[in-house]
Amino acid sequence: MGILEVKNVGKRFGGLQALSDINLSITQGTVHAIIGPNGAGKSTLLNCLVGKLIPDTGSVSFEGKSVLGRKPHEINQMGISRVFQTPEIFGDLSVMENMMIPCLAKRDGAFSLQAYHALLSDREIVDRAEHMLEDMNMADKRNMHAAAMSRGDKRRLEIGMCLAQEPRLLLLDEPTAGMARADTNNTIDLLKQIKDSRPITIAIIEHDMHVVFSLAEWITVLAQGTPLVEDTPDKIKGHPKVREAYLGESAEH
Numbered sequence: 001m002g003i004l005e006v007k008n009v010g011k012r013f014g015g016l017q018a019l020s021d022i023n024l025s026i027t028q029g030t031v032h033a034i035i036g037p038n039g040a041g042k043s044t045l046l047n048c049l050v051g052k053l054i055p056d057t058g059s060v061s062f063e064g065k066s067v068l069g070r071k072p073h074e075i076n077q078m079g080i081s082r083v084f085q086t087p088e089i090f091g092d093l094s095v096m097e098n099m100m101i102p103c104l105a106k107r108d109g110a111f112s113l114q115a116y117h118a119l120l121s122d123r124e125i126v127d128r129a130e131h132m133l134e135d136m137n138m139a140d141k142r143n144m145h146a147a148a149m150s151r152g153d154k155r156r157l158e159i160g161m162c163l164a165q166e167p168r169l170l171l172l173d174e175p176t177a178g179m180a181r182a183d184t185n186n187t188i189d190l191l192k193q194i195k196d197s198r199p200i201t202i203a204i205i206e207h208d209m210h211v212v213f214s215l216a217e218w219i220t221v222l223a224q225g226t227p228l229v230e231d232t233p234d235k236i237k238g239h240p241k242v243r244e245a246y247l248g249e250s251a252e253h
């Protein structure tokens with residue numbers, strides 16, 4: 001059984017069947033990419049995994065426990081963290097302050113902005129945040145305003161903030177969208193380093209085939225809301241159905 005099991009999931013928006021009969025198993029410790037043309041249902045599926053949407057049919061379970069009906073923060077506490085397309089960081093705070101927030105949430109189970117000032121003198125949280133920044137190779141940026149960083153560094157910080165919560169499954173929604181090639185390559189290296197240094201499973205939605213083929217060990221191709229094919233990257237590359245449904249279209253990205 002996979003760390004994440006999706007069975008017969010369907011989701012309809014009015015007259016549109018966005019997902020139909022999705023079956024997906026994500027194996028523990030792998031990098032699993034979900035690819036597909038625009039509108040294939042990738043984000044809808046991801047939203048069903050993290051409690052932002054409730055599927056009309058089917059089941060989603062993480063480590064054998066159903067996630068359906070749980071709120072996003074409850075799913076997060078179960079061990080699933082999600083990195084969004086646009087980095088979700090606090091631009092007005094420093095890099096260090098940003099990192100302290102998930103460290104506190106991990107320890108205390110919640111975070112309130114009222115507790116923010118007390119954070120600065122909380123040695124345990126400061127130490128943990130410093131350690132995470134070192135782990136992310138960002139210690140030299142600790143006092144920088146988060147908003148002033150490059151897109152690649154904002155992404156690096158956000159990924160670090162997710163990891164501070166020690167998730168067992170990291171979900172990445174187009175983590176290199178809008179990045180210059182150098183930042184994309186840095187993000188690929190960072191994700192490889194994360195994968196090699198901790199027991200984590202990564203599921204990634206991505207349009208950039210360079211990123212997909214650099215990282216993925218297993219690929220599911222969605223088309224029109226349903227899995228078209230799943231296989232290793234080598235098999236997916238030359239698969240005629242995939243070329244027809246996706247790779248032709250991917251030239252636009």
Ligand SMILES: Nc1ncnc2c1ncn2[C@@H]1O[C@H](COP(=O)(O)OP(=O)(O)OP(=O)(O)O)[C@@H](O)[C@H]1O
Binds near residue numbers: 018037040
């Ligand atoms: N909240 C919504 N209400 C109505 N239709 C929606 C909603 N969210 C998504 N859709 C539709 O569902 C289909 C799947 O969308 P989704 O965003 O999941 O695709 P995607 O594969 O992530 O696409 P992209 O690669 O462009 O991000 C699309 O036709 C989209 O227009």
